[in-house]
Amino acid sequence: MAKELAQAEELPRAIVRRLVKDKLSQSSTEGDISLHKEALLAFSESARIFIHYLSATANDICKESKRQTINADDVLKALEEIEFTEFVGPLKTSLEEFRQINTGKRARAAKAKEANKKKMKTGEQPLPENGDGSKAVADVEVNIDVGST
Numbered sequence: 001m002a003k004e005l006a007q008a009e010e011l012p013r014a015i016v017r018r019l020v021k022d023k024l025s026q027s028s029t030e031g032d033i034s035l036h037k038e039a040l041l042a043f044s045e046s047a048r049i050f051i052h053y054l055s056a057t058a059n060d061i062c063k064e065s066k067r068q069t070i071n072a073d074d075v076l077k078a079l080e081e082i083e084f085t086e087f088v089g090p091l092k093t094s095l096e097e098f099r100q101i102n103t104g105k106r107a108r109a110a111k112a113k114e115a116n117k118k119k120m121k122t123g124e125q126p127l128p129e130n131g132d133g134s135k136a137v138a139d140v141e142v143n144i145d146v147g148s149t
Contacts, residue, residue, distance in 0.1 A: 016044045054078055
Protein backbone atom coordinates (compact mmCIF):
# COMPACT_ATOMS: atom_id res chain seq x y z
CA MET A 1 0.00 0.00 0.00
CA ALA A 2 2.78 2.45 0.94
CA LYS A 3 4.66 1.59 -2.26
CA GLU A 4 1.53 2.27 -4.36
CA LEU A 5 1.13 5.66 -2.66
CA ALA A 6 4.79 6.53 -3.28
CA GLN A 7 4.48 5.56 -6.96
CA ALA A 8 1.35 7.70 -7.31
CA GLU A 9 3.35 10.74 -6.15
CA GLU A 10 6.24 10.14 -8.56
CA LEU A 11 6.58 12.38 -11.58
CA PRO A 12 6.58 10.58 -14.94
CA ARG A 13 10.19 9.57 -15.65
CA ALA A 14 9.93 10.17 -19.38
CA ILE A 15 8.86 13.77 -18.84
CA VAL A 16 11.56 14.41 -16.23
CA ARG A 17 14.19 12.87 -18.54
CA ARG A 18 13.03 14.98 -21.48
CA LEU A 19 13.01 18.20 -19.43
CA VAL A 20 16.49 17.59 -18.05
CA LYS A 21 17.96 16.55 -21.39
CA ASP A 22 16.37 19.49 -23.21
CA LYS A 23 17.71 21.96 -20.66
CA LEU A 24 21.18 20.40 -20.60
CA SER A 25 21.39 20.24 -24.39
CA GLN A 26 20.60 23.99 -24.55
CA SER A 27 23.53 24.81 -22.30
CA SER A 28 25.99 22.22 -23.61
CA THR A 29 28.01 22.26 -26.82
CA GLU A 30 28.48 18.49 -26.66
CA GLY A 31 26.14 16.11 -28.44
CA ASP A 32 23.64 13.83 -26.75
CA ILE A 33 23.90 13.93 -22.97
CA SER A 34 23.40 10.68 -21.10
CA LEU A 35 21.58 10.63 -17.79
CA HIS A 36 22.24 7.95 -15.17
CA LYS A 37 19.20 6.28 -13.64
CA GLU A 38 20.10 7.55 -10.15
CA ALA A 39 20.48 11.10 -11.45
CA LEU A 40 17.04 10.87 -13.05
CA LEU A 41 15.62 9.68 -9.74
CA ALA A 42 17.35 12.57 -7.92
CA PHE A 43 15.90 15.12 -10.38
CA SER A 44 12.46 13.57 -10.10
CA GLU A 45 12.50 13.46 -6.29
CA SER A 46 13.83 17.02 -6.08
CA ALA A 47 11.06 18.28 -8.35
CA ARG A 48 8.44 16.39 -6.35
CA ILE A 49 9.66 17.88 -3.09
CA PHE A 50 9.77 21.36 -4.62
CA ILE A 51 6.18 20.98 -5.86
CA HIS A 52 5.03 19.81 -2.42
CA TYR A 53 6.80 22.70 -0.70
CA LEU A 54 5.50 25.29 -3.17
CA SER A 55 1.94 23.96 -3.05
CA ALA A 56 1.93 23.88 0.78
CA THR A 57 3.17 27.49 0.88
CA ALA A 58 0.60 28.58 -1.73
CA ASN A 59 -2.09 26.76 0.25
CA ASP A 60 -1.09 28.66 3.41
CA ILE A 61 -1.32 31.95 1.51
CA CYS A 62 -4.73 30.96 0.19
CA LYS A 63 -5.99 30.04 3.67
CA GLU A 64 -4.70 33.35 5.07
CA SER A 65 -6.94 35.04 2.50
CA LYS A 66 -9.85 32.88 3.70
CA ARG A 67 -10.20 31.11 0.36
CA GLN A 68 -10.23 27.43 -0.56
CA THR A 69 -8.95 27.61 -4.13
CA ILE A 70 -5.30 28.31 -4.89
CA ASN A 71 -4.87 30.76 -7.76
CA ALA A 72 -1.85 31.83 -9.81
CA ASP A 73 -1.20 34.86 -7.61
CA ASP A 74 -0.93 32.55 -4.58
CA VAL A 75 1.72 30.52 -6.38
CA LEU A 76 3.63 33.68 -7.36
CA LYS A 77 3.53 34.93 -3.76
CA ALA A 78 4.62 31.50 -2.56
CA LEU A 79 7.63 31.59 -4.90
CA GLU A 80 8.62 34.92 -3.38
CA GLU A 81 8.05 33.63 0.14
CA ILE A 82 10.29 30.59 -0.38
CA GLU A 83 12.89 32.89 -1.95
CA PHE A 84 12.63 31.76 -5.58
CA THR A 85 12.00 35.29 -6.82
CA GLU A 86 13.96 34.69 -10.03
CA PHE A 87 11.11 32.47 -11.23
CA VAL A 88 8.39 35.07 -10.71
CA GLY A 89 9.15 37.22 -13.78
CA PRO A 90 9.35 34.37 -16.33
CA LEU A 91 6.32 32.70 -14.78
CA LYS A 92 4.27 35.91 -14.99
CA THR A 93 5.23 36.22 -18.67
CA SER A 94 4.23 32.61 -19.39
CA LEU A 95 1.01 33.03 -17.46
CA GLU A 96 0.11 36.14 -19.45
CA GLU A 97 0.80 34.31 -22.74
CA PHE A 98 -1.35 31.41 -21.54
CA ARG A 99 -4.19 33.78 -20.65
CA GLN A 100 -4.00 35.52 -24.03
CA ILE A 101 -4.11 32.18 -25.85
CA ASN A 102 -7.11 31.04 -23.81
CA THR A 103 -8.89 34.36 -24.37
CA GLY A 104 -8.39 33.88 -28.11
CA LYS A 105 -9.68 30.32 -27.93
CA ARG A 106 -12.78 31.43 -26.01
CA ALA A 107 -13.43 34.21 -28.50
CA ARG A 108 -13.11 31.80 -31.44
CA ALA A 109 -15.36 29.27 -29.71
CA ALA A 110 -18.01 31.94 -29.04
CA LYS A 111 -17.77 33.10 -32.66
CA ALA A 112 -18.10 29.52 -33.92
CA LYS A 113 -21.08 28.92 -31.62
CA GLU A 114 -22.79 32.03 -32.97
CA ALA A 115 -22.02 30.98 -36.57
CA ASN A 116 -23.49 27.54 -35.89
CA LYS A 117 -26.65 29.08 -34.47
CA LYS A 118 -27.02 31.11 -37.65
CA LYS A 119 -26.39 28.03 -39.79
CA MET A 120 -28.98 26.06 -37.84
CA LYS A 121 -31.55 28.80 -38.50
CA THR A 122 -30.76 28.79 -42.22
CA GLY A 123 -30.68 24.98 -42.42
CA GLU A 124 -26.93 24.63 -43.12
CA GLN A 125 -24.71 21.93 -41.56
CA PRO A 126 -23.07 23.15 -38.28
CA LEU A 127 -19.41 22.53 -37.36
CA PRO A 128 -18.79 19.21 -35.52
CA GLU A 129 -18.00 19.23 -31.80
CA ASN A 130 -14.62 18.27 -30.35
CA GLY A 131 -14.42 15.64 -27.61
CA ASP A 132 -14.55 18.35 -24.93
CA GLY A 133 -17.87 19.79 -26.12
CA SER A 134 -16.36 22.75 -27.95
CA LYS A 135 -16.86 23.26 -31.66
CA ALA A 136 -14.06 22.36 -34.06
CA VAL A 137 -12.55 25.66 -35.13
CA ALA A 138 -8.84 25.24 -35.84
CA ASP A 139 -5.82 23.31 -34.64
CA VAL A 140 -3.42 25.47 -32.66
CA GLU A 141 -0.01 24.43 -31.39
CA VAL A 142 1.24 26.21 -28.28
CA ASN A 143 4.76 26.16 -26.85
CA ILE A 144 5.27 27.95 -23.56
CA ASP A 145 8.77 28.35 -22.14
CA VAL A 146 8.86 28.97 -18.40
CA GLY A 147 12.25 30.59 -18.77
CA SER A 148 15.69 29.51 -17.78
CA THR A 149 17.12 29.55 -14.29
